[in-house]
Structures are given as C-alpha cells and as structure tokens.
Amino acid sequence: MIPLTVNGRKRAFRGAPFTRLIDVLRETFRLTGTKEGCGEGECGACTVLLDGEPVNSCLIPVCSVAGREVETVESLGAPEKLSALQSSFLECGGAQCGICTPGMLMTAHHHLKSGGNADDASVRTALAGNLCRCTGYQDIVKSVLGAAKNISGSKKKGSGKMR
Numbered sequence: 001m002i003p004l005t006v007n008g009r010k011r012a013f014r015g016a017p018f019t020r021l022i023d024v025l026r027e028t029f030r031l032t033g034t035k036e037g038c039g040e041g042e043c044g045a046c047t048v049l050l051d052g053e054p055v056n057s058c059l060i061p062v063c064s065v066a067g068r069e070v071e072t073v074e075s076l077g078a079p080e081k082l083s084a085l086q087s088s089f090l091e092c093g094g095a096q097c098g099i100c101t102p103g104m105l106m107t108a109h110h111h112l113k114s115g116g117n118a119d120d121a122s123v124r125t126a127l128a129g130n131l132c133r134c135t136g137y138q139d140i141v142k143s144v145l146g147a148a149k150n151i152s153g154s155k156k157k158g159s160g161k162m163r
Helices: 021-028 084-092 101-113 120-126 138-156
Strands: 002-006 009-013 047-050 053-056 069-071
Touching: 047 101, 053 101, 084 101, 084 138, 101 120, 101 138, 120 138
Parallel strands: 002 069
Antiparallel strands: 002 009, 047 053, 047 069
C-alpha cells in the first residue's frame, strides 16, 4: 500500500509500485482532468504539482510519491465555481482542444502562486515546458496575465486568497 495525499485528501494505492502516477490518478482515483499527451515527459500535458512543484506525472512511479502531496487540476475549481485562472482561460480563449490545458493550468497556477512575475516574458518562460499544438500561445499567455491581474485585484480588495 502506497499512501499519498491527493488534492488534500489522504489516499492509498494498492498495486504495482512502478505504476505511473498519471495512471493511478486517472484510472484508480478517477481524476481524469490530468491528460496524457506524449507519455515521455516532453509535452507537459500531464503536469501536476508534487509537494508544490510542477512535475510530469507520466514519468513518476507512484512508489516515489509515498507520503507526499499531489495536486491535480481538479483542485483548482469545479465547473460551477471556476478559479480565477480557469475563468481567465475560458474568457481569453486559452483553451483550444483541451489536451494541454490541465498541464498549462497547473504550471501557470504554480507560477502565480509562487510569486512569479506577471509579464509576458516571465509567463512564457514559466510555460516553456508545456506544449500546445493548437495555438500560437498568445491566448494562453493572455489568459495567465488576465488571471494575475484578477488575482492581484482581489487581494487588494481583501480576499487575499489565490485559488
């Protein structure tokens, strides 16, 4: 049994220790938001946060996350209550076919949450490990910058919480 925390909930995986984290998330825990693009760690579609840092879940054996915290795209919001970042992706057209979107969201979430700069160059650098075959990235960058603006505006109003 491999214990781990997923989106704040204690879970346990019973199975082969070298099962990929993405497969455990999608098939065992039914968290299908995380997508597989290449299966080789090249595209970033499967990005999740592991102890707060972005990782390619297709490269991580579940045995290496025992006792650790995993955060998936489902942690950001729900269809009826999107996070500021998800709302900005929707409003600015940052999502196209949807395969890369969860990884983009998790990487952007990490960038903003960790105090990354909210300028075009910084966002592009943060997202450099995430590939999208549908866009020229402009709407994705615009989405992250829009979320950063909304988040900083809500902090000034007193909410202080980034989700």
